[in-house]
Amino acid sequence: MTTVGILFDLLLATFIVLLAWRALAAAMLYQAAIFFIAFGLAMALAWARMGAPDVALAEAAIGAGLLGVLLIDSLAAFSRGRQSREAPKGNMTGAPTADPGGRRPKSRAALATAVAAGVAFTVVWIAAVARMPDGGGLTAAADASMADSGVEHPVTAVLLNFRGYDTWLEVGVLLLAMLGIFCAVGRTGFERERRPAVNDLLIDWLTRALVPLMVLVSGYILWLGKSDPGGAFQSGVILGAAGILLRIAGFRAFGHLPVWAWKTGLVFGFALFLAVGVAALPAGRAFLEYPAESAGAWILVVETACALSIAFTLLAFFVCLNAAGEREAEAQHRNAD
């Protein structure tokens, strides 16, 4: 590694620590969200620099792209309600009054806990690094079985084949998160019209230009997973982002679908993954073990289903959180009148 490379890494590491600190310590939630977006970007660069394009791709799509939209839009939707309660015309520039939560409480106990947790983590981390086996643990075993995996990219082989249940449960985690949102804010968002259509040439043009591109790139990334970094999660995130863009621009974007169709879309990937896994049992294979000769095709089917479900779930996150914010704002308005 050259000196310039080391300089680059040092600068990037400083960035990451600074941004993480500011994201945690920022007094306003809007600021914290923006620092978090910048942090995601710096992390993606760090993963790229460490030679992990798979993680960089996921971080770029989720950490820097999608999560930022969810945070900013939810803050905007919820602060509308708070704002009308506190002052009819909020401060539009720095908006200290507009931020829900306002200033964070500072407590010595929290600080002490954080420091203790940091120290404990460092100790565990050092111990784990010291015990790391030579040759990267299971890397050799995974490499040796690549021929049976049905795909050419080792990360996809591990995620969708060798440790398929991990990925299956991850899709389940998304589903659980969705259920959490259902419980917290209800699912009325699906039946409601979104904000009135936008009369903005720029947004309109941008949507018409970007959405087809996003759908295309989503399919490309999904297909790429077979041989290169890519796959269901990243692809689903991009597809979900296309839906979110449509909603932001005032299009209905699946809003006319009945609620049962939404629910089907949400569980589709998880259910199909499970069905494929269980179908292996009567054939005398292990749970989630694909037949070796057609493993590639099965992986593509499962990945496509998961990508669609992930896209649906992320769009539903957006729709539900937004509807909850709107409802709160409306309730505030009614109280004010």
Add this chain to the structure above:
Amino acid sequence: MPEEECNDFPMGIFYIVLTLFLLANMAAAMARVFRGPTTADRLMTAQLFGTTGVGILVLLAEAASMPALRDVALVFALLAVLVVLAFTRGRTADEAPAADNGNGGDAS
């Protein structure tokens, strides 16, 4: 793998120097993100971070001969604009009810 990057590849050093330059640019922009003063300023700079980041990723793809990083840059470029849209839409929808309450009959 990163160790191999620019040994027998003279352009590699050039690319790495360029990425360092871009990163130094981001360091200058960091001051704006930290100091604000308005949320829009910070968001604007965070967006410029994204643009510079795309440049860095494309250069890194060449320097480390990891073509997959170009896809990362592509995804980045596609999704970065969404945050700004969410921000501006949130703000304009904020202002609309304050300006006139009968805004085209909102769905009720």
